[in-house]
Amino acid sequence: MSPKRNRRRPPISVPRRQPQGQRVTQSVPGTPSPAYMGAASADVSPSQAKDAVVFRWIGSWQFLLLTTLAIITGSLAFALTSLFRMPNLPNCRAIFWPTASAAMRLQCAESYADQGNVDFLLEAIELVEKLPDDHPLRAEIDAKVESWSSQILELADDRFHRGELEDAIATAQKIPPHTAAADKVESSIRRWQRVWAEGSDIFEKAKQKLVDGEFKDAFGLSVQLLDVSNDHWSTTKYDELTKLIGLAREDSRKLGKVKRLASQGTIGSF
DSSP: OOOOOOOOOOOOOOOOOOOTTOOOOOOOTTSOOHHHHHHHHHTSOHHHHHHHHHHHHHTSHHHHHHHHHHHHHHHHHHHHHHHHHSOOHHHHHHOOGGGOOHHHHHHHHHHHHTTOOHHHHHHHHHHHHTSOTTOTTHHHHHHHHHHHHHHHHHHHHHHHHTTOHHHHHHHHTTSOTTSTGGGGHHHHHHHHHHHHHHHHHHHHHHHHHHHTTOHHHHHHHHHHGGGSSOHIIIIIIHHHHHHHHHHHHHHHHHHHHHHHHHHHTOGGGO
């Protein structure tokens, strides 16, 4: 018989007992290790962490509430400011002026003048001019009257440029005579009349050239309107004249065609 082989038994592994109080951590596939997570958190800079906190605050309901309250408060403040700045014209109309104070007169006059209208500016001047010359507010009143008179002259000049010569002259002549603006009224009126006559003369000459069939000369005159120091003549009347020249040329072309066909005896084909 063959001798028996001694078979060794494999050693039995006995699991080690973990010390009490220590947690057993098992790694799960696909889960980053604590060491990796610590390294990742170490890569976040303080500024990035601060930005993250700010973004979370912006998206919170507290931020939305504060923003809404700020918008409502701002809108209310703007509305109240606009309300107090509005001229109180109805109350000014109801005041009994013989017993009104000078401060009230000046306040209402400023409200009238703020309308930017010639009639309101004249009312404002009339309202404060009734105060005596030795009034303590006379210096302030005189400065206001000078400013309002200059505005009236500017509005008159605007009417002149809109083609309203007669209205411009009538408006300028309403300026109080004792103001600095009144010293410019006569010179302004003479300038307006001279410029107006210049534009009118060019326009009438150009129209006559159209009647005579001299379209080139008419166009040359129309260009001269661009140099007239008045918006009405240099724009409105210039456009009107160029349209007339275009229509006259078209009519002349058609008339020439009719004459040629008539001379050929084929006018029926026109």
